[in-house]
Amino acid sequence: MNRNISLEEISDGKLYDVNDLVKADCRDCEGCFDCCCEMGESILLDPYDVYRLEKGLGVSFEKLLEQNLELHVVDGVILPNLKMGGKEERCTFLNEAGRCSIHPFRPGICRLFPLGRYYEDGAFRYFLQTAECRKQNRSKIRVKKWIDTPDYKRNEAFILTWHYFIRTLQERLTAQPDMEAAKRINLQVLEIFFFREWEDGEDFYDQFEKRMEAARSALHLSDGEKG
Numbered sequence: 001m002n003r004n005i006s007l008e009e010i011s012d013g014k015l016y017d018v019n020d021l022v023k024a025d026c027r028d029c030e031g032c033f034d035c036c037c038e039m040g041e042s043i044l045l046d047p048y049d050v051y052r053l054e055k056g057l058g059v060s061f062e063k064l065l066e067q068n069l070e071l072h073v074v075d076g077v078i079l080p081n082l083k084m085g086g087k088e089e090r091c092t093f094l095n096e097a098g099r100c101s102i103h104p105f106r107p108g109i110c111r112l113f114p115l116g117r118y119y120e121d122g123a124f125r126y127f128l129q130t131a132e133c134r135k136q137n138r139s140k141i142r143v144k145k146w147i148d149t150p151d152y153k154r155n156e157a158f159i160l161t162w163h164y165f166i167r168t169l170q171e172r173l174t175a176q177p178d179m180e181a182a183k184r185i186n187l188q189v190l191e192i193f194f195f196r197e198w199e200d201g202e203d204f205y206d207q208f209e210k211r212m213e214a215a216r217s218a219l220h221l222s223d224g225e226k227g
């Protein structure tokens, strides 16, 4: 979460750890699909989201960009997001019955909702957005169960690395007066983390670490330069 948003304004004011109970469980949504429509460009994808989509659907990133994803600039950095389409501005993965057609490999932001992440001092905790989910009588559930993501520790380390890497890039690129240089950097990052297909049968996090090393070296970022 960006620091210029007040936590009190959008949440119940508490921060949750992964093993805490939180009132987030909307019990299978029961016919609601509000947060799968009219989300604009807000459902950003990270490399793990794209890896899951590539492997789950058996398609390349290029193919996903033809129908389901789009690219947009977030504070100087080009990132992919879920595309909304049609009159109702629905996510392209929402089926006719109003259910997510890619539930087992849905992106991380969809897994979190209505939770968000609050980053501080090189770590993050979770907060509960109070105005985003229309279900009023949600049940308590453990954060870890709600986000339904295996290998939590490694996933957490990946999320932090990616978050601070993007933040560093954003600081660099918003201060970069040379538009051509900024474009070149963006294309390098897109190629390393999104366009280059993720290998089958090789652990995602191992691949990510290698690519992060390559990106830091290509962009002349030091290991300690994490934002």
Ligand code: SF4
Pocket: 026, 028, 029, 030, 032, 033, 034, 035, 036, 113, 114, 132, 133, 134, 135
């Ligand atoms: S708004 Fe809440 S109840 Fe509706 S689909 Fe989203 S998470 Fe489910």
Ligand code: SF4
Pocket: 035, 036, 037, 043, 082, 091, 092, 093, 094, 095, 099, 100, 101, 102, 103, 106, 107, 110
């Ligand atoms: S991927 Fe699934 S859960 Fe996420 S917005 Fe699309 S339909 Fe909804």
